[in-house]
Amino acid sequence: MKQRAIIVVLLAVAIGSAVLYAQTFVVAEKGPRWVVVSQPAANSQATASVAAVAGVKRVVDCVSFSADASAAVTAAAGTFVIRDGATGAGTVIWSYAVAHQVAAVAGVQTVAPHSICGLDLIGTVNTAMTAEFNAGVTGEVQGASMSGYLSQ
Numbered sequence: 001m002k003q004r005a006i007i008v009v010l011l012a013v014a015i016g017s018a019v020l021y022a023q024t025f026v027v028a029e030k031g032p033r034w035v036v037v038s039q040p041a042a043n044s045q046a047t048a049s050v051a052a053v054a055g056v057k058r059v060v061d062c063v064s065f066s067a068d069a070s071a072a073v074t075a076a077a078g079t080f081v082i083r084d085g086a087t088g089a090g091t092v093i094w095s096y097a098v099a100h101q102v103a104a105v106a107g108v109q110t111v112a113p114h115s116i117c118g119l120d121l122i123g124t125v126n127t128a129m130t131a132e133f134n135a136g137v138t139g140e141v142q143g144a145s146m147s148g149y150l151s152q
Contacts, residue, residue: 030059030061030149030151031056031059031149031150031151031152032149032150033147033148033149034050034058034147034148034149034150035145035146035147036048036049036050036131036145036146036147037143037144037145038131038132038142038143038144038145039141039142039143040136040141040142041141042070042071042139042140042141043070043136043137043138043139043140044136044142045132045133045134045135045136045142046065046067046132046133046136046142046143046144047087047130047131047132047133047144048130048131048132048144048145048146049086049087049128049129049130049131049132050128050129050130050146051128052126052127052128053126053150054126055125055126055152056125056126056150056151056152057122057123057124057125057127057150057151057152058123058127058128058129058148058150058151059120059121059122059123059148059149059150059151060082060094060119060120060121060123060129060131060146060147060148061117061118061119061120061121061147061148061149062115062116062117062118062119062146062147062148063080063082063094063114063115063116063119063131063144063145063146063147064113064114064115064116064143064144064145064146065080065098065111065113065114065131065133065142065143065144065145066109066111066112066113066114066142066143067100067109067110067111067133067137067140067141067142067143068103068107068108068109068110068111068140068141069103069105069106069107069108069109069110069139069140069141070106070139070140070141071105071106071138071139072103072104072105072139073100073101073102073103073108073110073137073138073139073140074102074138074139075099075100075101075102076099076100076137077097077098077099077100078097078098078099078100078133078134078135078137079095079096079097079098079133079134080095080096080098080114080131080132080133080134080144081094081095081096081131081132081134082094082095082119082121082129082130082131082146083129083130083131083132084121084123084124084127084129085124085127085128085129085130086128086130087130087132088132090127090128090129090130093121093123094119094121096114096116098111098133099111100137100140103139103140110137110140111142121148122151129146129148131144131145131146132144
């Protein structure tokens with residue numbers, strides 16, 4: 001893990017005078033980065049999964065998802081989740097309610113694009129990580145991606 005020193009200068013103002021304080025902090029950079037993307041065929045569930053890595057935890061910091069119509073779509077309620085584990089089986093550690101909009105023709109955005117970062121969701125040691133819609137929707141093409149880093 002790379003480390004770098006950062007000098008922070010704080011300025012404190014007292015009545016009639018200014019005082020300058022300097023302090024050094026050591027900041028550790030995040031571990032190795034990873035990213036996974038899922039863009040399956042129409043009518044299929046988007047499932048972006050990364051395999052377990054021995055001795056380390058996966059940390060998800062960003063997720064993106066959307067869907068559009070490849071044919072007529074009937075409105076449906078659903079969820080987009082991040083699992084600490086395999087597709088459909090791992091523990092849900094983050095969930096987002098999703099409304100699949102009605103579309104009469106192809107090319108209509110049925111789930112608006114979402115990109116959410118700053119999550120810092122920590123998984124379990126030696127465990128896969130998955131980001132997925134809860135199900136595929138007839139007439140819809142879904143997309144999902146997540147990125148993160150490895151941590152001890």
